[in-house]
Amino acid sequence: MRNELSVAWRDVRKSFGRRAALDRFTLEAGPGIHCLLGDNGAGKSTAFAVLTGARRPDAGDVLVGGERVRRGGATARLIGSAPQSLSYPPTVRVREVVDYVAAHYAAPAPTAAILDRVGLTALARRSCGGLSGGEARRLALACALVGDTPVVVLDEPSAGLDRSGQGELREIIRGLGSAGRIVLLASHDLADVEALADRVWVVAAGRVVLGTDPDDITRRLGTRRIRFPIARAVGWKPVAVRVDPEAVVSEAAGTAIISTTRADAVARELLGVDGLADLTIERPTLGEAIDQLALATRDATDAPA
Numbered sequence: 001m002r003n004e005l006s007v008a009w010r011d012v013r014k015s016f017g018r019r020a021a022l023d024r025f026t027l028e029a030g031p032g033i034h035c036l037l038g039d040n041g042a043g044k045s046t047a048f049a050v051l052t053g054a055r056r057p058d059a060g061d062v063l064v065g066g067e068r069v070r071r072g073g074a075t076a077r078l079i080g081s082a083p084q085s086l087s088y089p090p091t092v093r094v095r096e097v098v099d100y101v102a103a104h105y106a107a108p109a110p111t112a113a114i115l116d117r118v119g120l121t122a123l124a125r126r127s128c129g130g131l132s133g134g135e136a137r138r139l140a141l142a143c144a145l146v147g148d149t150p151v152v153v154l155d156e157p158s159a160g161l162d163r164s165g166q167g168e169l170r171e172i173i174r175g176l177g178s179a180g181r182i183v184l185l186a187s188h189d190l191a192d193v194e195a196l197a198d199r200v201w202v203v204a205a206g207r208v209v210l211g212t213d214p215d216d217i218t219r220r221l222g223t224r225r226i227r228f229p230i231a232r233a234v235g236w237k238p239v240a241v242r243v244d245p246e247a248v249v250s251e252a253a254g255t256a257i258i259s260t261t262r263a264d265a266v267a268r269e270l271l272g273v274d275g276l277a278d279l280t281i282e283r284p285t286l287g288e289a290i291d292q293l294a295l296a297t298r299d300a301t302d303a304p305a
């Protein structure tokens with residue numbers, strides 16, 4: 001078996017004053033595209049900061065290729081990183097920033113090739129102070145790529161990018177994934193996640209509450225909600241449950257809601273029920289499906305053994 005590189009956080013804690021940003025944060029990632037999802041303040045950027053060595057954890061281990069991350073240690077040269085908040089010296093030119101970051105790494109890619117890859121060739125001589133938000137974001141991506149590293153950390157890399165920039169970014173991330181890099185991506189854009197993730201990690205209150213593959217989510221997305229006014233519908237419940245014994249049935253404000261993976265068959269039978277003429281079939285959003293999975297996992301974890 002090939003000995004693949006991995007990164008790992010084990011029971012990591014990090015507080016800022018009395019606020020715990022990471023609370024027994026545990027995650028292990030091998031080659032592929034890993035998407036970290038979570039509300040604002042969940043701890044994603046802090047998890048990245050302790051991985052890159054920008055911040056020191058209070059407790060727990062952070063490992064890259066089995067080696068413990070230390071501030072200024074060798075693992076930093078294995079990681080290319082695009083942070084969420086960007087700031088460049090305003091009079092320094094775009095090309096100079098990328099050259100400067102390249103000098104940090106043992107075998108960097110040529111700056112010109114990287115600028116081309118992120119669509120900044122025409123702006124190579126532009127001072128950073130003159131970049132738009134999206135251009136500054138592209139420059140951050142260039143800095144993350146120039147080291148040609150096995151680990152690439154991207155914190156909200158599509159923020160501020162226009163549509164073509166988002167498409168190009170996806171292509172770049174896909175390329176990194178298929179080249180066997182470990183890509184760690186924090187994003188609030190579920191379309192990005194749906195398009196890219198090999199694995200999804202849900203972070204809440206400083207902890208990973210769910211790690212799953214997108215197939216699992218897609219399977220949940222196979223669940224549909226059938227909704228109709230109960231009014232004069234008679235005997236609809238046994239009909240729904242007969243077609244799909246695993247259907248979850250509820251009623252709210254005179255409306256029936258049936259969650260089922262067999263929506264078409266259930267709907268067909270329901271339309272034969274007396275007094276039921278009008279029903280709608282809804283698909284849960286990716287966000288809802290992820291919330292359901294996170295909730296189910298938390299319930300299972302909390303349940304007494």
Ligand SMILES: Nc1ncnc2c1ncn2[C@@H]1O[C@H](COP(=O)(O)OP(=O)(O)OP(=O)(O)O)[C@@H](O)[C@H]1O
Pocket residue numbers: 016019020021038039040041042043044045046047084
């Ligand atoms: N330098 C800091 N000083 C004080 N508190 C901080 C600092 N950095 C992060 N925090 C706090 O730690 C918690 C986790 O923040 P973090 O930036 O890791 O979250 P996040 O998941 O990346 O959020 P977002 O989606 O908004 O980027 C938050 O409560 C945040 O306010």
